[in-house]
Amino acid sequence: MxxxxxxxxxxxxxxxxxxxxxxxLAKMMQKFGHEVHVVTYMPQxxxxxxxxxxxxVKKYFYEGLPVTAFxxxxxxxxxxxxxxxxxxxxxxxxxxxxxxxIHVAHPMRLTFAMEIAIKEKIKFVVTLxxxxxxxxxxILVRNNDEPCLSNNNGKLCSIHCYQEFPSSYFTQRMSxxxxxxxxxxxxxxxxxxxxxxxxxxxxxxxxxNLIRHGFNYFLNYAPLEKKKKxxxxxxxxxxxxxLVKHKGAHLLIKAFKNMDxxxxxxxxxxxxxxxxxxxxxFALAKSDKRISFHGRYSLADMHSIHEKTDxxxxxxxWYETYPLVxxxxxxxxxxxxxxxxxxxxxxxxxxxxxxxxxxxxxxSLTSALKKAIEDDLKFTxxxxxxxxxxxxxxxxxxxxxxxxx
Amino acid sequence: xxxxxxxxxxxxxAKEKKVLLxxxxxLQKQLIDLENLRVFRLKKIIMEKRFLRATIAYFLKKSNELxxxxxxxxxxxxxxxxxxxxxxxxxxxxxxxxxxxKKQLSVExxxxxKVEPITELVSVIIPTYNAGDFFDLVLRKITIQxxxxxxxxxxxxxxxxxxxxxxxxxxxxKILTIDKKNFSHAKVRNKAAKVAKGRFLFFTVQDAVLxxxxxxxxxxxxxxxxxxxxxxxxxxxxxxxxxxxxxQLASHAKVINPDKKDVxxxxxxxxxxxxxxxxKRAICTIxxxxxxxxxxxxxxxxxxxxxxxxxxxxxxxxxxxxxxxDLGYLFSTGVxxxxxxxxxxxxxxxxxxxxxLYRVFEEKSPKPFxxxxxxxxxxxxxxxxxxxxxxxxTNISTIYLNDFNYDSFSKKEINKSMIDxxxxxxxxxxxxSFVTKNSKTNLKIEQEIANQFTSIKTRAHEFMRGYFSAPxxxxxxxxxxxxxxxxxxxxMLAVYQIxxxxxxxxxxRKLHSLLTEEI
Numbered sequence: 001m002x003x004x005x006x007x008x009x010x011x012x013x014x015x016x017x018x019x020x021x022x023x024x025l026a027k028m029m030q031k032f033g034h035e036v037h038v039v040t041y042m043p044q045x046x047x048x049x050x051x052x053x054x055x056x057v058k059k060y061f062y063e064g065l066p067v068t069a070f071x072x073x074x075x076x077x078x079x080x081x082x083x084x085x086x087x088x089x090x091x092x093x094x095x096x097x098x099x100x101x102i103h104v105a106h107p108m109r110l111t112f113a114m115e116i117a118i119k120e121k122i123k124f125v126v127t128l129x130x131x132x133x134x135x136x137x138x139i140l141v142r143n144n145d146e147p148c149l150s151n152n153n154g155k156l157c158s159i160h161c162y163q164e165f166p167s168s169y170f171t172q173r174m175s176x177x178x179x180x181x182x183x184x185x186x187x188x189x190x191x192x193x194x195x196x197x198x199x200x201x202x203x204x205x206x207x208x209n210l211i212r213h214g215f216n217y218f219l220n221y222a223p224l225e226k227k228k229k230x231x232x233x234x235x236x237x238x239x240x241x242x243l244v245k246h247k248g249a250h251l252l253i254k255a256f257k258n259m260d261x262x263x264x265x266x267x268x269x270x271x272x273x274x275x276x277x278x279x280x281x282f283a284l285a286k287s288d289k290r291i292s293f294h295g296r297y298s299l300a301d302m303h304s305i306h307e308k309t310d311x312x313x314x315x316x317x318w319y320e321t322y323p324l325v326x327x328x329x330x331x332x333x334x335x336x337x338x339x340x341x342x343x344x345x346x347x348x349x350x351x352x353x354x355x356x357x358x359x360x361x362x363x364s365l366t367s368a369l370k371k372a373i374e375d376d377l378k379f380t381x382x383x384x385x386x387x388x389x390x391x392x393x394x395x396x397x398x399x400x401x402x403x404x405x
Numbered sequence: 406x407x408x409x410x411x412x413x414x415x416x417x418x419a420k421e422k423k424v425l426l427x428x429x430x431x432l433q434k435q436l437i438d439l440e441n442l443r444v445f446r447l448k449k450i451i452m453e454k455r456f457l458r459a460t461i462a463y464f465l466k467k468s469n470e471l472x473x474x475x476x477x478x479x480x481x482x483x484x485x486x487x488x489x490x491x492x493x494x495x496x497x498x499x500x501x502x503x504x505x506x507k508k509q510l511s512v513e514x515x516x517x518x519k520v521e522p523i524t525e526l527v528s529v530i531i532p533t534y535n536a537g538d539f540f541d542l543v544l545r546k547i548t549i550q551x552x553x554x555x556x557x558x559x560x561x562x563x564x565x566x567x568x569x570x571x572x573x574x575x576x577x578x579k580i581l582t583i584d585k586k587n588f589s590h591a592k593v594r595n596k597a598a599k600v601a602k603g604r605f606l607f608f609t610v611q612d613a614v615l616x617x618x619x620x621x622x623x624x625x626x627x628x629x630x631x632x633x634x635x636x637x638x639x640x641x642x643x644x645x646x647x648x649x650x651x652x653q654l655a656s657h658a659k660v661i662n663p664d665k666k667d668v669x670x671x672x673x674x675x676x677x678x679x680x681x682x683x684x685k686r687a688i689c690t691i692x693x694x695x696x697x698x699x700x701x702x703x704x705x706x707x708x709x710x711x712x713x714x715x716x717x718x719x720x721x722x723x724x725x726x727x728x729x730x731d732l733g734y735l736f737s738t739g740v741x742x743x744x745x746x747x748x749x750x751x752x753x754x755x756x757x758x759x760x761x762l763y764r765v766f767e768e769k770s771p772k773p774f775x776x777x778x779x780x781x782x783x784x785x786x787x788x789x790x791x792x793x794x795x796x797x798x799t800n801i802s803t804i805y806l807n808d809f810n811y812d813s814f815s816k817k818e819i820n821k822s823m824i825d826x827x828x829x830x831x832x833x834x835x836x837x838s839f840v841t842k843n844s845k846t847n848l849k850i851e852q853e854i855a856n857q858f859t860s861i862k863t864r865a866h867e868f869m870r871g872y873f874s875a876p877x878x879x880x881x882x883x884x885x886x887x888x889x890x891x892x893x894x895x896x897m898l899a900v901y902q903i904x905x906x907x908x909x910x911x912x913x914r915k916l917h918s919l920l921t922e923e924i
Contacts, residue, residue, distance in 0.1 A: 024644070030871035031642045031651040037874070061875040217614075218645040222538055384545050390641050390741045391617050398737070401665065 001034045001400060004099035006090075008108035010040035010069065011062045015298070016242065017324045018129045022105040024216055026065050028393030037097050038062075039090065041109035042071040055089045068093060087112040094120065100404050101125060101185075108132050114180040123403045125396075126181060127188040130321055133177040134201050136170075137161065139246050139318035147319065147359075150201055178203055185403040188396065190322035191343025197319070209399060213322050214392035215331040215385055220299050224307055224332050233263045235373050237337075238309040240297065240325045243272045243281055248315035248360075250277075253284045253291060255315075255365035261373060266291045269305060306332035311372045313337045317360055320344040330354075330385035335377065337368045351375075353383045522552040523625050527697075528603030532593040533562045534585070536569040536611035544576045546615045552622040561597040563588050569611070591709035591717035594693065598708055604700050605629075608693045608718075613740035616641060620738040624697045627733055631669045634702035634730025635722070638695040638739025646743040648872045648881070649888045652865055654743060661690045662734050670732045677726050682766040689722030690734040694742055702730050715924060716761040723765060748887035749831035752895045756920040759899030775850050775897065776904040780912060781840040783901060786850035787894050788836050790858075791829035794890055798824035798883045803876040806885060807866045811858060824883055828891040835919060839912070850897075857893040865889060895920075 007022050026036045042049070042058065049056035049071070057070045072086045086109075094102065094116055101123040104113055117124035132138035135157075140148045142160040151157050154170030162170070181187055181198075186207045189195050198205060215221075237256070241247045249268060256266045268291070272278030285291040297305060306312075312329035314320065319342030326336045326347045338344035339359035348354035355371055358364035529547055533540070547558060558578040562570055563585040570580055581600060583593050598606055605625050615621060620638065628636045639658055642651040660683075662668060670688055677685065691698075696718060706724045709717040722732060746754075763769075775783055794811050801809070836844075865885065866873065877885075898920065905913055 028644065031644075031646055033651070033655050033868045033871060035871040035874060064872060064875045064877075066874045216644050217539070217542055218643045223541055384549065386546065386549055386618055388614070388616075388741060389644055390614075394616060394641055 001100045003029055003034050003036045004097050004102045005038045005105050006110045006113045007040045007105040009043055018106045024389040025393055032397055038065055038067045039093055040069045042069040053089050054085045091116050118183050123185045125186045126184045141246055141318050186399045191346050193343040194321045211392055211395045212387040213327055214387040214389035215327050216389045235263055236265045236310045237313050238267045239313045240269045242270050243278055244274055245277050246318045248317040249281050250284055251362055252313055252315040255362040257288050258366040259369055269294045269297045271296045302328055306334055309334055311335050314344055330383055333380055333383040520552050522554055525604035526555040527553050527605045528601035529558045529607045530597040531560055531609055531611055533560050533569050533611045535565045535567045540572055540611055543614050548576050549618055550621045551619045559597045559601055561593045589714045591711050591713045595708045606698045608696050610694050613694050613742035615740055616738050623738045628697050633733045634725040635691045635698040636733030637690050637692045638735045640739055640742045642743040643741055647745045648869050649885050650743045650745050652868045655868055660687050662736055665736050667735045667737050674727045682762050685766045686762055689719050690732050691718045691722040693718040695740040720765050748827040748891045751888050751891035752828050752831050753920050753924050755892050755895035756899045757924045760903055763903045772904050776901050781844035782847050784836040785844040786846045788832050789846040790851045790854045791826055795823035795826045795829055801879050803878055805873045805876055826887045828887050854893050861889050861892055
C-alpha cells in the first residue's frame with residue numbers, strides 16, 4: 001500500500017507529540033511493507049529550500065523516511081484552510097505519488113489535503129491530536145485564559161480571540177471542518193474526551209475510532225532498576241515540555257512554592273518558546289533554590305530523566321488530549337500528576353498510578369504534590385502502561401485495510 | 406392633454422403608493438406580531454425547559470441516595486441515571502459537565518461491550534533461559550489480559566543466571582526447571598504441559614509480547630467458537646526490527662495466510678498427504694511463538710514428539726490434521742516478536758528449517774544438478790560467489806537495494822579489498838572443515854547461486870520498497886545482501902544434504918551437525 005502522510009511540521013526541527021506519533025506510525029508502516037511518504041509544511045524559513053511552482057521546497061530523508069517539506073508566503077496559513085498556491089503544489093505531490101490513501105496526522109497548514117482527497121476520490125484518514133479543527137489556536141483557551149468548550153459554531157471566536165476577523169470567517173471555518181471530517185473515511189482519536197468535545201461542537205463523526213497512543217518500548221528504553229536514592233529524603237518532581245503559557249509551568253512553580261517542604265525538588269525540562277513567558281517563569285522560580293531548569297531534551301535523554309524522577313507533573317492549562325509525556329512516565333513506572341479534565345486524566349486512576357488536580361488551580365496542585373510525597377511511591381510497583389506503538393500501528397493498519405478493500 | 410395625463414398618472418401613483426404603504430404597515434404589524442409570537446414561544450419553551458430541568462433536577466436530588474443504593478446492585482440504573490443527567494446538562498447548555506459525559510460514555514461502552522469471558526482455566530507456558538530486560542513486559546502483558554479470569558502461568562527454566570526466575574515468581578508463576586543439557590523444544594513444553602491444569606494451553610516464548618489486552622481472549626475465543634484443535638496468532642515486528650526481519654515475518658505470514666484474514670484451515674487427511682512440502686507448510690500454521698491448543702486435542706495426539714529437537718509445532722500441526730482436527734491462524738491479533746540477528750545465524754537457521762520441512766513432511770527432495778557434485782566443490786563455489794558479493798559491496802556508499810549488482814567488479818580485484826560478510830565467514834569455516842586445500846569452483850553452481858540471489862533480492866526489494874525509498878547506508882545494504890546470501894547458501898546446502906542417499910555417512914552427518922548446532 002502507498003501511504004501519504006501529511007503533518008503541519010516535522011522532524012528534525014520539530015519534535016514534540018504529534019511529530020513523534022507520525023514518526024512511529026510511518027516507521028511501523030514501513031516494517032509492515034507499505035511505501036510511505038511524509039509531506040509537511042515548513043512554518044519558518046530555512047536554508048537550502050528550492051523555489052518550485054511558487055513554493056519553497058526541501059526534500060530530505062529523516063531516519064529512513066522520505067520527507068517533502070514546503071512553504072508559501074501566504075498569510076494566515078496556520079489558522080486557515082485555504083492557501084491556493086500551497087494547495088496546487090500539494091495536489092501535484094499527491095498526484096505524482098499516487099497514494100492508496102492519505103493519512104492526515106495533523107490538519108493544520110495542509111488542511112486542503114482533505115479537499116484534494118475528496119475531489120480526487122482518494123481514501124483519507126484523519127487523526128485528531130488536538131482541537132484545531134474547532135479552534136484556530138488548537139487548545140480551546142480564550143485570550144483571557146478561560147477555557148472554551150464550545151465556540152457556538154464559530155460565532156464566539158471573533159468575540160473572544162480574533163476581534164480582527166468577522167464572525168462569518170469562523171462560522172465558515174467550522175462548516176468546512178465539519179464537512180471534511182464527515183467525509184473522512186476514518187477519524188482516529190486517542191482520548192474519549194476529545195471525541196466528546198467534537199460531538200459537543202456539533203461534529204458528526206460516523207467513522208470515528210479510538211486508538212490509544214502507544215509507547216515505544218523497544219527503542220531508547222530499558223526498564224528502570226528499583227531506585228536506590230543517594231539521599232532518601234529528597235523527593236524529585238519533574239515537568240517536561242516546551243515552556244509556553246498553556247503548558248502551565250508558572251502554575252506548577254506557584255503550586256510548588258506553596259509547599260514548604262525543604263526536601264522537595266522541581267526539575268523543569270524544555271525550551272523557552274516565548275521570551276516574555278520565559279522571563280516570567282524564571283523570575284517566579286528565582287527565589288526558590290529547590291527549582292532548577294534543564295533546557296531542551298531529546299528522546300535519548302528520557303531514560304536518565306526518569307531515572308532521576310520520583311513523580312512527573314503535567315500541568316497543562318488546556319484540555320490536553322493525551323500527553324505523550326505522561327505516557328512515557330507511566331512506561332517507566334513513574335506516577336504522574338495530571339489535570340482532572342481533558343484526555344490526560346484518562347491515563348490514570350487517582351491514587352493508583354498518579355493523582356489529579358483541578359485544572360488551572362494552584363492550591364489543588366499543591367495538595368496533589370503533598371499527597372505524592374506523603375504516599376512516597378508506595379504504588380510505583382503496580383504502574384504499567386499497556387499500549388505499544390506496535391499495537392497502535394496494527395490497529396491503524398486494520399483501518400487502512402478496511403477502507404481500501 | 407399632457408398635463409391631464411400627468412395629473413392622472415400622478416394621482417394613480419399616489420394611490421398605489423398609499424396602498425403599498427398600507428401593505429408595508431400591515432406587513433410590519435404582522436412581523437411585530439410574529440416576533441412577539443416567536444419571543445413568546447421561545448419564552449414558553451425556555452419556561453418549559455426550565456420547568457422540566459428543575460423537575461428532573463429535583464427528582465435526581467431527592468432520589469440520589471436511593472439511586473446510589475440501587476445502582477450498586479443494578480448497573481443499568483447507573484446508565485439510566487447518567488442518561489438523565491446528560492439530558493439535564495444538554496438543556497442547561499452547560500459545558501461544565503464533561504466529567505459526567507465521560508462517565509456516561511464509559512457506562513454506555515461497558516454495556517455495549519458484553520463480552521462473555523472464558524470461564525475455563527487457560528495455562529500459559531513459557532520456556533525460559535536468561536530472558537532479558539523485556540521479560541517483565543512479557544509477563545505484565547500476560548497478567549493484564551482481559552476476559553480470562555482463570556489463568557495459570559508456568560515457567561520452565563533451563564538454568565537462568567539472571568533475574569528471570571525471580572521475575573516470574575513476582576507474577577505468581579509456577580516454576581519448573583530442566584537441565585540445559587536435556588533441553589529440546591518438545592521436551593520442555595511437554596514437561597510443562599503435564600503440570601498444566603488448563604482446558605487451553607497457550608505456548609509462547611520469553612520475548613514475545615501479547616499485542617493487546619484482549620489478544621489472548623481473541624485467540625482462545627476463536628479456538629473455542631470454531632471448535633478447532635489449535636490456533637496461532639500472527640507475529641508483529643518490533644519497532645527496532647530491521648528491514649530483513651520485517652520482511653521475513655511478512656513473507657512467513659504471506660505463505661500461511663495470503664488473504665490477511667482470520668482463518669480456519671479445514672483439510673481432509675488424505676488430501677493433505679497429497680500436497681507438496683511447501684503446500685503442507687502453508688497449511689500447518691501452528692507456531693509455538695504464539696499458539697493455543699485445545700487440551701483434549703493436544704492429549705489425543707500425544708503432545709509434542711520428544712524425539713524432535715526442533716520444529717515441534719510444525720510436527721504437531723501435521724499430526725492434528727491427520728487426527729481430523731482443524732487448525733486456525735489469526736491475522737487480527739498475536740504477539741510482538743522479531744529478532745535482528747547476524748547473517749551467519751541465518752545460514753544455520755534456514756538450513757535447519759528447510760531440512761526439517763522435507764523430513765517432517767516425508768517428501769523426497771528435488772534433485773538439482775549440483776547434488777551430484779562433491780561437497781567441497783559446492784562449498785568452494787558458495788565461497789567464491791560470496792567473495793564476489795563482498796567485493797561488490799566495497800563500491801557502494803549509499804544505494805537502493807535493487808541497484809546492488811553482485812557482478813560490478815573486475816576479476817583482478819578479487820582478494821584485494823572486501824567487505825566483511827558474516828555468512829561468507831561462516832561458509833569459509835565450513836569449507837575448512839571439509840577440505841585441506843582449495844577445491845575447484847564450479848561456474849555452473851555459481852550461476853545457480855547468482856540466479857537464486859537475484860530472485861530473492863527482487864522479492865525482498867518488492868517488500869522493502871517502503872524502506873528503500875530512502876537510499877541506505879553501506880552497512881544497511883551489506884546487512885541485507887549478507888542475509889539474502891545466507892538464504893541462498895542454506896537452501897542449496899539443505900537440498901544437497903536431503904537429496905543424498907547416504908545421509909548417514911560421516912561427511913554428511915558432520916555437515917548436518919555443524920549447520921544445526923545451537924538452533
